[in-house]
Amino acid sequence: MNIINTLKLAKASSLAMALATTSVKNEALEKIAVELENGVQEILRGNQLDLTNAIANGVSQSLQDRIMLDEKRIHALAEAVRVIKQLPDPVGDSVRGMKLQNGLNVQQVRVPFGVIGCIYEARPNVTVDIATLAIKSGNAAVLRGGSAAENTNQILNSLIQSGLKKAGLPAEAICSVDEFGREGAVELMKARDYVDVLIPRGSANLIKTVVAESTVPVIETGSGVVHIFVDESADLNQALPIIMNSKVQRPSVCNALETLLVHEAVAEQLLPLLAQELEASAVTVHACEKSQALIPRSIRATEEDWATEYHSLELAIRVVTGLDEALDHIAEYSTKHTDSILTEDIGNAEKFLAEVDSAVVMVNASTRFTDGGEFGFGAEVGISTQKLHARGPMGLSELTSTKWLVRGRGQIRN
Amino acid sequence: MNIINTLKLAKASSLAMALATTSVKNEALEKIAVELENGVQEILRGNQLDLTNAIANGVSQSLQDRIMLDEKRIHALAEAVRVIKQLPDPVGDSVRGMKLQNGLNVQQVRVPFGVIGCIYEARPNVTVDIATLAIKSGNAAVLRGGSAAENTNQILNSLIQSGLKKAGLPAEAICSVDEFGREGAVELMKARDYVDVLIPRGSANLIKTVVAESTVPVIETGSGVVHIFVDESADLNQALPIIMNSKVQRPSVCNALETLLVHEAVAEQLLPLLAQELEASAVTVHACEKSQALIPRSIRATEEDWATEYHSLELAIRVVTGLDEALDHIAEYSTKHTDSILTEDIGNAEKFLAEVDSAVVMVNASTRFTDGGEFGFGAEVGISTQKLHARGPMGLSELTSTKWLVRGRGQIRN
Numbered sequence: 001m002n003i004i005n006t007l008k009l010a011k012a013s014s015l016a017m018a019l020a021t022t023s024v025k026n027e028a029l030e031k032i033a034v035e036l037e038n039g040v041q042e043i044l045r046g047n048q049l050d051l052t053n054a055i056a057n058g059v060s061q062s063l064q065d066r067i068m069l070d071e072k073r074i075h076a077l078a079e080a081v082r083v084i085k086q087l088p089d090p091v092g093d094s095v096r097g098m099k100l101q102n103g104l105n106v107q108q109v110r111v112p113f114g115v116i117g118c119i120y121e122a123r124p125n126v127t128v129d130i131a132t133l134a135i136k137s138g139n140a141a142v143l144r145g146g147s148a149a150e151n152t153n154q155i156l157n158s159l160i161q162s163g164l165k166k167a168g169l170p171a172e173a174i175c176s177v178d179e180f181g182r183e184g185a186v187e188l189m190k191a192r193d194y195v196d197v198l199i200p201r202g203s204a205n206l207i208k209t210v211v212a213e214s215t216v217p218v219i220e221t222g223s224g225v226v227h228i229f230v231d232e233s234a235d236l237n238q239a240l241p242i243i244m245n246s247k248v249q250r251p252s253v254c255n256a257l258e259t260l261l262v263h264e265a266v267a268e269q270l271l272p273l274l275a276q277e278l279e280a281s282a283v284t285v286h287a288c289e290k291s292q293a294l295i296p297r298s299i300r301a302t303e304e305d306w307a308t309e310y311h312s313l314e315l316a317i318r319v320v321t322g323l324d325e326a327l328d329h330i331a332e333y334s335t336k337h338t339d340s341i342l343t344e345d346i347g348n349a350e351k352f353l354a355e356v357d358s359a360v361v362m363v364n365a366s367t368r369f370t371d372g373g374e375f376g377f378g379a380e381v382g383i384s385t386q387k388l389h390a391r392g393p394m395g396l397s398e399l400t401s402t403k404w405l406v407r408g409r410g411q412i413r414n
Numbered sequence: 415m416n417i418i419n420t421l422k423l424a425k426a427s428s429l430a431m432a433l434a435t436t437s438v439k440n441e442a443l444e445k446i447a448v449e450l451e452n453g454v455q456e457i458l459r460g461n462q463l464d465l466t467n468a469i470a471n472g473v474s475q476s477l478q479d480r481i482m483l484d485e486k487r488i489h490a491l492a493e494a495v496r497v498i499k500q501l502p503d504p505v506g507d508s509v510r511g512m513k514l515q516n517g518l519n520v521q522q523v524r525v526p527f528g529v530i531g532c533i534y535e536a537r538p539n540v541t542v543d544i545a546t547l548a549i550k551s552g553n554a555a556v557l558r559g560g561s562a563a564e565n566t567n568q569i570l571n572s573l574i575q576s577g578l579k580k581a582g583l584p585a586e587a588i589c590s591v592d593e594f595g596r597e598g599a600v601e602l603m604k605a606r607d608y609v610d611v612l613i614p615r616g617s618a619n620l621i622k623t624v625v626a627e628s629t630v631p632v633i634e635t636g637s638g639v640v641h642i643f644v645d646e647s648a649d650l651n652q653a654l655p656i657i658m659n660s661k662v663q664r665p666s667v668c669n670a671l672e673t674l675l676v677h678e679a680v681a682e683q684l685l686p687l688l689a690q691e692l693e694a695s696a697v698t699v700h701a702c703e704k705s706q707a708l709i710p711r712s713i714r715a716t717e718e719d720w721a722t723e724y725h726s727l728e729l730a731i732r733v734v735t736g737l738d739e740a741l742d743h744i745a746e747y748s749t750k751h752t753d754s755i756l757t758e759d760i761g762n763a764e765k766f767l768a769e770v771d772s773a774v775v776m777v778n779a780s781t782r783f784t785d786g787g788e789f790g791f792g793a794e795v796g797i798s799t800q801k802l803h804a805r806g807p808m809g810l811s812e813l814t815s816t817k818w819l820v821r822g823r824g825q826i827r828n
């Protein structure tokens with residue numbers, strides 16, 4: 001078996017996936033959930049192997065934790081499959097339609113992409129997550145997971161394939177190219193004839209590599225250097241909880257706050273209060289020259305801090321002279337994920353909404369709301385920080401393309 | 415001036431373009447139309463230079479014709495600008511919106527991409543076309559035209575910039591990188607920091623190069639190996655005009671018919687009649703073994719013919735055993751542009767619509783209807799044959815991305 005054959009099998013099975021009815025796809029998802037539940041011991045054996053290798057290779061505690069599955073996590077995976085099963089099926093939805101003057105009936109409908117490629121790091125839950133999102137949206141998928149989880153992924157893949165088969169769908173609709181090692185990833189990035197779209201999931205570095213090397217169209221999901229600007233007119237009683245929620249509620253995720261910009265007119269009033277709360281939550285502050293004096297135990301921020309996604313209990317703070325300087329700072333350092341203004345001035349709110357070039361722009365709200373679940377999409381494929389195809393939180397419909405259906409009775413063009 | 419500076423200027427002007435109101439953009443388009451009309455002599459002088467060089471370099475008659483502008487063509491260009499001026503502005507259109515349970519107001523609105531790159535061949539009309547589509551959709555644009563038209567393009571660019579300036583918009587919103595030669599195209603394809611999307615327009619080879627070399631996201635507009643399948647149950651009185659219209663009405667364009675597939679049960683009845691009409695229209699037929707006998711003066715088709723976009727009065731014809739063989743042929747050779755079935759059998763019509771993986775799939779209609787104008791989009795940016803972002807005819811709204819606006823009153827996440 002070589003990798004091209006694997007890609008061909010995925011492609012060949014994509015038609016059956018595209019034509020599968022919602023109920024057959026849901027049946028496959030239910031079978032997969034059951035396979036995962038019945039396969040707990042098998043999964044744990046494979047996972048133990050990966051963990052033993054990881055420890056032998058001296059990988060970090062946090063990577064070990066990302067690789068690790070236990071009975072509870074496996075049951076949570078099965079339940080997540082059932083959540084996706086409950087979501088509405090986007091395939092076949094009508095996007096636009098019209099009757100032309102000549103009587104032609106023209107309709108734009110959602111269709112699956114065909115084959116989705118995914119390159120991700122050593123997190124076995126992503127294997128189940130992407131596979132089930134692909135199945136629900138009528139796609140086949142080719143997966144390339146991090147090698148540190150390869151034994152776990154191999155078992156998860158075979159359970160997923162077994163679930164597909166039991167529902168009468170082609171097992172090869174979900175394929176792994178893990179066995180081909182690094183070459184598998186390279187071939188996947190060049191497989192324009194077999195793969196319709198590639199979604200990298202993981203670190204900024206992984207995503208950067210895929211964007212640079214791939215000839216298959218990529219949906220970039222992204223890193224978030226997320227900003228809040230506290231305007232002169234902000235309601236400071238509202239500002240404190242929003243800032244704290246944005247920073248500490250879940251600091252490891254991409255919609256968490258990384259840089260706080262504060263209007264100089266409110267800095268003296270806001271920052272000492274904020275400093276107390278940040279300290280109580282064990283947040284390390286990287287402060288600009290002006291703010292450092294107002295924040296005890298803060299570290300002096302460097303140029304690098306403004307461009308850093310900490311993913312942890314660290315926060316950069318900068319005092320600015322006003323909205324314009326805030327907009328300039330955001331234009332320079334934002335990764336175009338999420339930025340929020342806290343203001344009671346309607347003109348400044350509208351200017352911020354219009355001028356900040358990010359996927360999600362907010363007024364008086366926590367940046368943690370940039371999330372497929374919060375937006376009501378049910379599932380979260382990722383947060384796109386690119387402008388092509390999908391921008392912001394992606395749901396199942398972002399895993400589809402469209403096709404135009406034209407029905408005539410003999411029309412010809414004049 | 416180096417190329418990075420040009421790209422930076424385009425990027426810097428994109429915010430003003432994004433914020434410009436519809437009436438200011440329309441004013442700029444009107445000024446540009448007037449500049450073109452007043453600049454006829456200047457344009458003709460530049461164009462004469464290009465034509466003299468082209469003749470000295472021995473370029474083909476058809477390329478000379480594509481480069482050539484005369485007074486009539488320039489006035490047509492100005493009129494085309496006014497047509498785009500009349501179209502609705504997509505910027506700011508609300509795509510989706512909802513009020514979340516916590517009271518957050520969430521709205522997805524259309525925004526310009528920012529900077530559009532375009533690489534195209536020696537057709538000066540594309541310069542005006544892309545520039546005005548970009549302006550109307552609130553984008554800046556960086557243009558790289560074919561060097562054989564560089565003198566004409568230089569003058570057109572300066573007239574466009576002058577029109578922008580007269581309407582109070584930044585002249586650099588439309589920039590050319592022609593002066594940097596082939597390096598200009600290479601840099602443009604790598605300019606991820608400055609260019610949001612790249613649209614190649616021209617030959618299949620040009621598009622292939624851009625797709626392979628670009629790290630900027632590309633919208634592939636495409637070549638069309640377009641099929642019609644005449645089913646056993648087709649109304650042959652309808653079939654003849656549809657086939658002839660699809661082939662001969664404008665053979666040089668991408669939605670023209672290239673391969674006709676005929677069910678064996680109707681081949682003997684249809685093909686001799688069709689052969690007469692094709693011969694009357696001077697169409698050369700490349701016929702399969704079975705059809706050759708039924709079509710006098712046909713040439714035997716080779717494997718290569720099935721994959722050829724003739725763009726001329728040539729047609730490949732193949733007799734198939736039925737719908738399944740037709741679907742297999744289309745799956746193998748279609749460029750996923752447009753394919754049409756002629757049938758009175760509703761089951762076969764629905765199967766064809768569901769299984770053919772092309773941007774536009776038709777029943778009982780001429781393939782020539784795949785067109786932004788026919789679909790009512792007003793302007794035609796191109797026909798996308800890729801699945802990401804846009805598929806099929808692209809109008810102005812396909813030159814936009816979206817952004818989520820979230821308006822709160824202090825909400826934080828639980």
